[in-house]
Amino acid sequence: MEFTQVSDLDFNISRVTLGTWAIGGWQWGGTNEQESIDTILKALNMGVTTIDTAPIYGFGKSEELVGKAVKEYGNRDEIQIATKLGLEWDENENVERNTSRERILKEFEDSLRRLQTDYIDIYQIHWPDLKNDFKETASTMLQLLDRGKIKAIGASNFSVEQMEEFQKYAPIHIAQPPYNLFERGIEKDVLPYCNKNNISLLTYGALCRGLLSGKMDEDWEFKKGDLRKNTDPKFQGETFKKHLRAVDKLKEYASEELDQTVLNLAVRWILDKGVDSAIWGARRPEQVTFDEVAGWKLTDKQIEEIESIVEEIVEDPIAPAFMAPPE
Template sequence: MAEFVSLGKSEVAVHPIALGTNFVGGHNLYKDVDEEAGKNTVREAIDAGVTMLDTAFIYGPKRSEELIGEVLKEYNREDIVVATKAAQNYDDNGEMFVDNSPEFFRQAVDEALERLDTDYIDLFYIHNPDDKTPKNEAVSALQELKEQGRIKAIGVSNFSLEQLKEANQDGYVDVIQNEYNLFNREAEDGILQYTADNNITFIPFFPLAAGLLAGKYDENTKFDDLRANLPFYQEDTFKENLAKVDQLKSLAEKYGEDVAQIVLAFYFTRPSLDVIIPGAKKGEQIKANMRAAEIDLDPEDVEFIDELFSK
């Protein structure tokens, strides 16, 4: 069993492989969402040893948090780490806008607690930065909620390095969740070093590039969902990326694993990248992902992957 890791400077400790739950009640993100199937996936993950569930207000909206709350009632609450996010507010006309004001977060945390039907949230993120609120003021509001015991750790998401530095002026940020994968290594240009230096946990989203880095696709695979618009799925780039992923297959055989697990294991060699949220909807897939936390890649294999996917 992989060792648990702490989220930044907080006392929240988790298994390094978490479960993203945007498919649980994510009616605004996916077609034909089966709520009961989503809840069953969450149960399978918890039963397999996953300890952290990652949700957000915008998944549904709201519905994912409500369904996670229902599943939480079936387990010992203290054994499950719940992470959620907010930043989406609505004006009088029902138009959505990004809001980082302290007043908004006090209300957003209250409402999330109600939907999750719990007394505290283990990790609460600012989901997106707005254009006007000083980031340290937004985080200070969350720090007050942390001191009240309503949340236990503070996160930010989709922040640039400059925004992260502003948010962390008082040292309150525990986690940042940004995009990072072998096709998008922008975080290596400063953020990963800053998070390592400041005891902030970096959690990547899109770690398997929406499935491309799992080694399951070929040139004939077609997409009609969110993947169709992602840069690494565009025609010529897609073929080049497939060729790179193919070169990982012999490496996967060496370790007796799938390509996805080798990619996830590589991420754990990056500074401060201690938790990963790979997409998974089936119990066996979740169990396979969890094995990645126990793979020690040989130094020459880390170097091979690094150079193969060099920026």
């Protein structure tokens, strides 16, 4: 496993982070608790040290499973737990943004309880909340940092302008935007800004919700409640077929030019584009093959060829904004 330092802080994260959104079950057609725990344990045993979760992933379920797995594994001080704040929900699963001081402090204690820990390594604002003053949010986060309750402050799904405003009141050590071969919007601004300002990039959606796994076809069946079937336009009609054609071409390139799978190509591409750690979601142990992206790199020429394949087939990329909760 490869590792990298977080911003200017005195701790490292693994360059592949285990993502646990799907493990939470909500919007992914349910979950299997033991299978989920086994998945987390396999990742840890493989050398992954960083786990990304959030309260909204299954309305606490993902955090609970991460907490159980980490407790079973032990060595808490060698693991970096990244979780989030700022989304609240009601009994009907309606979700809205809330980063008020009161909400942050409540969420923090709830997360500690579910994760069975007394500190959080990376605490991230899940989505920018424009109803609340950034000063209130940032100052609350800074207090948690100064008290040693968290080790790093993160901002997920923030624009450059929002990060600049937030940093008037508190530092940002980690940014978590979406990034993969089909969703490359951050290349225009967020990626170069973070690289220039020593903000570590922990990007999500490495496999574009399974598209880049190389396992899907036009007849793929999604479980009831799976957001890909009902919400994500990349998985609808002709757009889905077009993305699958691009994956087939990438699969061919990965095999012939690199002797790799398209899945490994997709993650390695992210790591070689200036990203510190790529979040790789898994919900079953057999999906944990993270070690296969370590120890090799893509050349500039190969990166150019890979991007050309996608650009020739997917002429009009769809941004992942459809996943944003209401402001």
